[in-house]
Amino acid sequence: MKELITKPATLDSREVAEMVGKRHSDLLRDIETYIQYLENAKLRSQDFFLESTYKAEGNNKTYKRYNVTKKGCEFIAHKLTGQKGAIFTARYINKFHEMEQQLSAPLQQLSPQLQLLINMELEQKKLKADIQETKKELQDMRDVITLDTTSWRTDARNIIVKIAQKLGGFGYIKEVNTEIYTLLDKRMGTNLKQRLTNKRRRMADEGVCKSRRDKLNYLDVIADDKKLIEGYVAITKEMAIKYGVA
Template identity: 35%
Template sequence: MKNLVFVENGIAVTDSLTVAQVFNKEHKHVIRDIEIQLEKLTEAGEKEWGVSNFGLTQYQHPQNKQWYPKYNLTEDAFAIVAMSYVTPEAMKMKVKFLDEFKRLREQLRAVQTPKTQLEILQVSIQQLVEQERRLTAVENRVEQTEKKQDQITEILSLNPTGWRKKVNGLINKIAQSVGGYGAYQDIRNESYQRLEERARCDLSTRLTNKQRKMALEGVAKSKIDKVSRMDVIAEDARLTEIYLAIVKEMAIEYQVDTSNMALKG
């Protein structure tokens, strides 16, 4: 077996082939595990971190000479992927991997140790700059996470008072996030479709029935023509409650920025 950990571009890494061999897994299953974690990182807003720690590359199969994908993994990336491997034997292998990472990391540090005071000063400055960069990045991520959480809380707290105006505002925001004004009608139709599926109703039929009733009551045609599916929803407290919940869900799914929106009151 080749070394568990090796140096790639001056960094201690392992790869998906080694992980598959050591943990007695098919390589395609390890690739699947890695890509699942990359998807989760993207969903968490950590796509850049995933790209930095999971390096997609290729290897040539020794038998058919074909090229196939593999991943190089930093120590942190390995820890994330191996987190779900929990058998006693797997735990032993994880300890071996981490020991190897530590050994090689210390070996690299020893090789890179500066020999002069100037080099020491330069390295110290670089480390401080890098530390500041990482701290700023963490603070930015925390700030963004807190902002998203605040917005989710604000959306969830949206109450039925003045619900039509608030719903219209959220749908406008969703449309802007996915393509601008041209996407408005698609988002609106999606919200109606979700309502019909969840409430098991037909808004078009209800709208037609309402317009016929208004006609029989002698309401002017110009007024009848202005009646919309929103008016139908507003007539039914159950539909209003469900529709409000659906638009909230959509706003959270599409990660709507509720800044400058009056959702309260």
């Protein structure tokens, strides 16, 4: 009974790779990148991807694979565009629907008393999940509250990643950054683009190599001005509240 309840419905990453038209090795690389993003943002990667192994026919060697949860499939779907994304979404929804039907069929064959016990355990698990979610929300609030002008770059990055994830995936990071920089320019009466150009010119005059100058970004400009740091931190906190990650 415990296995029936606790085992999550998942798809084999090899099957997912076939569904999205990718080599399995390429999908594994993508998944491991997603896991790194999630863990950097203090999100549970196990809710999306569960590491596992399989043995290849013929040579009997063991290789890595992942069990991809429904959340994980949703995550992958967000990275696809157009017809490819739509087809994959339809396929994985059908797969999980079939699995849900298969899991519910044995439950209907059990006695009413056993069904009641199973439903009670499911409710307890749901309650536990709700408590964990509440704890996570409280931690997110602490992360925002403790964001200050000392470790501002790392802390702000984590919040921006969480906002992007809330919007639908890491592809939204650039969009979130653009919104923050636009608000900062408007509120502080500055021009980050011009400041970045000026900083690169000054470094060129000082003999700094071009490759190093090209790596400069708006955060380097903000770091030069205490008031801009304070403004950036304040706006990032506001964005966290606006998008519900605080």
